[in-house]
Amino acid sequence: MKKDTVDLICSVGELASLFESDAGLKGFLQKVVSLVAYHMKAAVCSVYMFDEATGELVLTANQGLNPDCVGTLRLKLGEGITGRAVKELRAIREGRGSSSPFYKYIPGTGEERYEAFLAVPILNGNQRVGALVVQDPQPDYFDDNDVKALRAITSQLANTIESAKLLMSLHEPAALITPSAGFFAPSSTRIIHGIVACEGIAMGRALDITANDQGWLTDTASASSLTEDDFLRALRKTEEQLAELQRQLGERMSDVATLVFDAHVLILKDSGFSGEMQTRIRQGNPPDQAIRNVIQMYVDLFSNSSNSSLREKTHDVRDLGLRLLSNLLMRTSESADYHGRIIVADDLLPSDILKLSAQRAEGVVLIGGGVTAHISVLARSLHMPLVIVKEALLTKEEKAQGPFIILDADQGHVLINQTSDVIHQYQSLLNARADGDSAAALVAPSTTTRDGQRIRLMANINLLSELPSAQRFKAEGIGLYRSEFPFIVRKSIPTEEEQFRIYRKVLESMPDQEVLLRTLDVGGDKMLPFFPAVSEANPFLGLRALRFSLRNKDILIQQLRAMLRAGAARPLSIMFPLVMAVEDFEEAREVVQACIRALKDEQLPCNETPRLGVMIEVPSAVELAVELARASDFLCIGSNDLIQYTLAVDRTNPNIANLFIPHHPAVLRAIKRVAEAATSQGKPISLCGDMATDERIIPFLVGAGIHAFSMDPKHIPRIQQVIAALSFKDVCRLAGEIINLGSVKAVEARLSITP
Ligand code: PEP
Ligand code: MG
DSSP states (O other): OOOOOHHHHHOHHHHHGGGSSSOHHHHHHHHHHHHHHHHHTOSEEEEEEEETTTTEEEEEEEESSOGGGTTTOEEETTSHHHHHHHHTTSOEEESSGGGSTTOOOOTTSOGGGOOEEEEEEEEETTEEEEEEEEEESSTTOOOHHHHHHHHHHHHHHHHHHHHHHHHHHHTSOOTTBOOOOOOOOOOSSEEEEOEEEEOOEEEEEEEEOSSSOOHHHHOOOOOTTOOHHHHHHHHHHHHHHHHHHHHHHHHHOTTTOSSTTHHHHHHHHOIIIIIHHHHHHHTTOOHHHHHHHHHHHHHHHHHTBSOHHHHHTHHHHHHHHHHHHHHHTTOHHHHSOOTTEEEEESOOOHHHHHHHHHTTOOEEEEESSOOOHHHHHHHHHTTOOEEEESSOOSOHHHHHHOOEEEEETTTTEEEESOOHHHHHHHHHHHHHHHHHHHHHTTOOSSEEOTTOOEEEEEEEESSGGGHHHHHHTTOSSEEEEETTHHHHHHTSOOOHHHHHHHHHHHHHHSTTSOEEEEOOOOBTTBOOTTSOOOOOSSGGGSSOHHHHHHHSHHHHHHHHHHHHHHTTTSOOEEEETTOOSHHHHHHHHHHHHHHHHHHHHTTOOOOSSOEEEEEEOSHHHHHTHHHHHHHSSEEEEOHHHHHHHHHTOOTTOGGGGGGOOTTOHHHHHHHHHHHHHHHHTTOOEEEOSGGGGOTTTHHHHHHHTOOEEEEOGGGHHHHHHHHHTOOHHHHHHHHHHHTTOOSHHHHHHHHTOOO
16 A cells, blocks of 8 residues: 555644543654554654753654663764754655664664664754654655655644653653742722733633632532542543544634644643542542642642743643533533633733634733734634733632623723623623624625725735635735744644645635735744744844745745745735845845746746735835835735834834824825835735724825725725725825824824824
8 A cells, every 4th residue: 555645644633633542641652653654654653752951862652663662762962864863953864774874773673674764853943852753674665755744744743742742751850840929919890901902892701820829729619429430521521622622623723723732632641640630539539629639730830840831831731620620510611611701811822812712712811911913913813802901800719709801802991890781781782793793794895985996905814714704804805814823823834735735725715816925924022932032132123024034044935835836827926024125025036936946847836927025014115115116016015014113113012002103194104105106116005004994094095095905804894984985086185285294193183083
């Protein structure tokens, strides 16, 4: 039987099935090697884990070699083909391993029978996690496709294997513990003001998942009639729920749905976790108490760890505890998900937002800290209202009770324990919005001013799951596909093949309309979680967006190849974020041309004439707009960044949010200049930042020559109405007047903006 590689192994469903047994962490890795050996029809498959402390690779799971070597065979970095692959962060394939200069004979393994050798490092970004190795007796057995397949698997599993590694390390000496954090103060019916990270209104009982003490965890009233069987039933139910959540996520969001519940499953199956609970129950502890105690132990261990990856898993442990207890005590209303709950958290990763959405949380209050641009963009894509408050929200007693919260994320208010009157008013507002949503679906297929000027309204897309709403709201194309989300939420670099599938879906969703794919925009506050954090004093002025891509060309090349392949046989537009000069755009264009040549050489179908665009986001690009328009095929204004860099106001800093003024005359003048530059060179221009949804500024923008906007699709009906009420003639005159106003106040007066 021939090897079946990428397709099967890339499926999240199949990887998720790795968890379907009680074999624990080692069992999980053993299943990985069996699955890979099976699909690749390879005689040997091994997982090595990298031990940072000793700098060695340890054989942790294997099929085909002498089983005694598991746990004892250790390779130094650079030693043998495997050690070399991990040291140099690259896959090494040898047709005849024994003739390789890197080959090292290891007596007792039985590997001398196996000639063909393929070792692929398992990396989280550039961090070494371990290696996945296949071997076979038939020389030259592995080919390029096998390399791609193993890369696909390692990229999907890197994060999970990293979690497995962390959990294994827990059972070793507890050097991870450092002193614990402080506590906070109380109150009752009240309104707390915060900063909006994602608009919307939500209501529900609070569920506190902050690092501090939690009511449900310290609840000492035990249900003494419960038995070990009840515990085992709760355990099974919890496993089923997690499998179901993972399955649903895979179905709903294939672009970002890697194994986001993997850490949950690994922890649950860890003998030190559920096994310890069972031991305590057998020693006579009531099951709920056993769960609470072990959860508390893990929460302490994780939350106090100096290892940030372990600290991040504290949420997962709490969530598991809640699930186990709810299933045990059959609080069915709480057991399956967070429906009807407002989550109170003290830190959030992009994958947390995804998990909370999969668990149907209504909204989130984040305490302290800012949110990265990506968290708020992701929250918007998932329709998850999110407000950031400065200080602790709930008292210790409230945490236990879960008070009723109204989260007014339109105004930035968190209303706690309100009267039924207030709740009723908000409920009516929510009902009216639901009606409004369906009426919005009646939006017209095209947009014009009342005197007939056509304006194109397109969709900003961050997740594939938003494509249906872009269609529902009759977006005339996709004006911004933010390609970084699959990178960020997956916590590893998606392979070319995975990216290709994602981009193809985006393009296929609008077969007859323009789709602008933007290359990776990371850096600033949008860090790739797996990439070695570069410490920069001014990250927004640092290695961001196109600069990052040009510095990491292998990532850029992989992405461009995937885009060019996805755009074969249809028009394709690719744009580059944060272009600062003609040179960086030209360098990017050369990489595109090199990718096209390589794809043609490989006889892979691709788009050979993509339209290449420049995002205007910094003042230097405004100054050079004419040259950039001449050098490129189109311009697109990223107003969020253009405001940030024109005004030197950090777009994520809540303390200076009042200084982030979209209608600042300097910003408006810059936009008009860019529009004129594009027109002078006969190149199209669009605008895709939040300004596109600001109805106070739209008249100016239309008058200034911006006739294509891209926005979260839900805003299209409103903006369509705003535009339909405009006279093009009048707004052109208005734009001409505004451009001569030299103060914020004067602009506000002319546009009737109340500060
Ligand atoms: C912008 O800067 O306006 C933009 C659309 O890009 P992002 O918000 O992703 O930085
Ligand atoms: Mg931007």
